[in-house]
Amino acid sequence: MQEIIETLQLYLSRPFVQYALIVGVLIALCSSLLGVTLVLKRFSFVGDGLSHVAFGAMCVAQVVGLSKNMFIIMPVTIIAAILLLCFGQNAKVKGDAAIAMVSVAALAFGYLIVNLFANSPNVSGDVCSSLFGSTSILTLKPEEVWVCVGLSLLVVIFFVLFYNRIFAITFDEGFSRAVGVKAGLHNFLIAVVIAVIIVLAMNLVGSLLISALIVFPALSAMRLFNSFKKVTIASAIFSVVCTVIGLFAAILKGTPVGATIVAVDVILFAICFVIGLFKGGFKIGKAI
Amino acid sequence: MSLITVNNLTLGYNSTPILSDLNFSVEEGDYLCIVGENGSGKSTLMRTLLHLQKPLGGTIVFSNGLKQNEIGYLPQQTSIQKDFPASVYEIVLSGCQSRLGWRLFYNSSDKELARKNMERMNVLSLAKRSFRELSGGQQQRVLLARALCSTQKVLLLDEPISGLDPKVTAEMYELISNLNKEGITIIVISHDIGAALTYSKHILHLGKETFFGTKKDYLSSPLGKLFVSQSKEDK
Numbered sequence: 001m002q003e004i005i006e007t008l009q010l011y012l013s014r015p016f017v018q019y020a021l022i023v024g025v026l027i028a029l030c031s032s033l034l035g036v037t038l039v040l041k042r043f044s045f046v047g048d049g050l051s052h053v054a055f056g057a058m059c060v061a062q063v064v065g066l067s068k069n070m071f072i073i074m075p076v077t078i079i080a081a082i083l084l085l086c087f088g089q090n091a092k093v094k095g096d097a098a099i100a101m102v103s104v105a106a107l108a109f110g111y112l113i114v115n116l117f118a119n120s121p122n123v124s125g126d127v128c129s130s131l132f133g134s135t136s137i138l139t140l141k142p143e144e145v146w147v148c149v150g151l152s153l154l155v156v157i158f159f160v161l162f163y164n165r166i167f168a169i170t171f172d173e174g175f176s177r178a179v180g181v182k183a184g185l186h187n188f189l190i191a192v193v194i195a196v197i198i199v200l201a202m203n204l205v206g207s208l209l210i211s212a213l214i215v216f217p218a219l220s221a222m223r224l225f226n227s228f229k230k231v232t233i234a235s236a237i238f239s240v241v242c243t244v245i246g247l248f249a250a251i252l253k254g255t256p257v258g259a260t261i262v263a264v265d266v267i268l269f270a271i272c273f274v275i276g277l278f279k280g281g282f283k284i285g286k287a288i
Numbered sequence: 289m290s291l292i293t294v295n296n297l298t299l300g301y302n303s304t305p306i307l308s309d310l311n312f313s314v315e316e317g318d319y320l321c322i323v324g325e326n327g328s329g330k331s332t333l334m335r336t337l338l339h340l341q342k343p344l345g346g347t348i349v350f351s352n353g354l355k356q357n358e359i360g361y362l363p364q365q366t367s368i369q370k371d372f373p374a375s376v377y378e379i380v381l382s383g384c385q386s387r388l389g390w391r392l393f394y395n396s397s398d399k400e401l402a403r404k405n406m407e408r409m410n411v412l413s414l415a416k417r418s419f420r421e422l423s424g425g426q427q428q429r430v431l432l433a434r435a436l437c438s439t440q441k442v443l444l445l446d447e448p449i450s451g452l453d454p455k456v457t458a459e460m461y462e463l464i465s466n467l468n469k470e471g472i473t474i475i476v477i478s479h480d481i482g483a484a485l486t487y488s489k490h491i492l493h494l495g496k497e498t499f500f501g502t503k504k505d506y507l508s509s510p511l512g513k514l515f516v517s518q519s520k521e522d523k
Contacts, residue, residue, distance in 0.1 A: 041368065162392070164392070164393060164394060167378065168385045171369065174363050175435075178359065178361040179383075179386035180357030181386065222373050226417075227374060227378055227416075229378065
């Protein structure tokens with residue numbers, strides 16, 4: 001035990017671990033806040049679809065040779081989010097089918113483009129690291145940390161300021177529209193924020209695992225708590241704690257960061273699920 | 289002068305009309321019941337009255353200073369709400385969202401209004417309970433309290449008793465009727481013609497033939513007689 005603490009202290013004194021912690025905690029916080037809304041609106045898969053779009057955009061950015069990937073990934077993902085969340089409901093192709101189409105198409109074209117035009121010697125290694133998250137979280141530069149801190153703060157501020165409206169629209173969009181609230185505008189803002197979170201989270205866990213970061217803390221919290229406020233707060237705490245534990249475990253054991261964090265999230269969900277059953281607040285059928 | 293006047297209204301989706309040339313009016317303090325078979329356009333009419341959907345033709349005029357956001361709405365419950373983690377208080381308070389305007393947070397008068405309406409609907413003791421744990425009747429009363437937070441004047445109720453047992457249904461109608469006596473104008477969509485006839489003042493029947501008039505006239509009209517006897521047979 002003593003040994004582990006000493007090793008952790010040693011790592012914590014290194015700037016790259018400090019950066020990873022800051023960025024990890026902020027991303028975990030942001031993704032869990034909006035995760036509650038996404039899960040409750042039955043949009044869990046939007047996160048997944050968007051992360052594939054972000055992957056496709058990143059491939060294009062790599063091929064084009066942009067040094068700042070963010071400039072191409074962010075707008076593309078935001079546009080995809082707006083299309084899926086704001087127009088997906090009334091379009092000719094219904095929501096879930098649209099997500100499936102867009103996400104696999106982006107994935108396929110991204111991989112294709114990288115293979116056709118790549119100038120890197122290790123294409124599959126690059127692809128694997130952007131799909132499953134790489135050690136890139138441990139190689140962050142200070143300016144990347146500042147971008148992440150800035151965007152995360154914006155997301156948190158947005159969420160706090162619009163908390164009441166987000167709740168109202170999540171619970172009953174029809175009612176909100178009926179009493180004259182501009183639900184469309186709010187959905188638009190939520191879509192933009194979700195896209196921002198997903199692009200940020202790609203650094204941490206890679207694009208295949210982002211959904212886990214969005215979905216699991218919310219679901220864990222929903223097993224245990226009964227009000228929207230408590231679920232939101234618990235979800236944020238769960239997410240941050242899991243990410244910190246996962247990060248340290250990954251550093252100590254040398255496991256992949258993204259997969260380790262998600263594994264911790266899954267274990268916490270299993271624990272919450274069992275506690276939820278014992279609390280007996282609701283039936284097994286309902287719990288799933 | 290009427291509170292809501294509907295002139296030559298044509299309703300439908302994607303420019304396919306399902307109802308045309310609809311004319312009726314709602315007076316202040318009225319209790320209008322909208323009946324008709326499934327697919328006759330009842331819910332479409334309600335969505336149009338709430339401006340959730342544009343009419344294909346005709347006009348809806350609000351008068352007596354009634355504003356769009358002063359209509360309380362009790363929608364049919366959605367599947368999302370069945371397992372939604374929200375407390376009764378959070379839901380009722382969200383009825384004040386139209387009062388927010390440019391404000392971001394609810395103030396003490398919003399909270400007081402929510403408390404008053406929970407008391408009115410007899411759900412104050414449930415304030416901290418989770419919505420998803422409540423019985424169907426309790427859930428409807430919570431949603432009614434939310435609707436009351438957004439209106440002093442008009443309530444639109446979309447199938448308020450669907451899925452409720454007979455005893456709770458009777459209580460629900462009693463509650464709605466009391467609100468009407470307090471001066472709130474009620475517009476209710478219902479399958480349940482029996483209750484419609486007990487409580488309402490005017491009837492709007494939608495379908496191949498439409499009827500609008502007082503309850504007494506409806507009962508003596510051929511359309512009304514036919515519909516009432518059919519509904520009795522169904523039971």
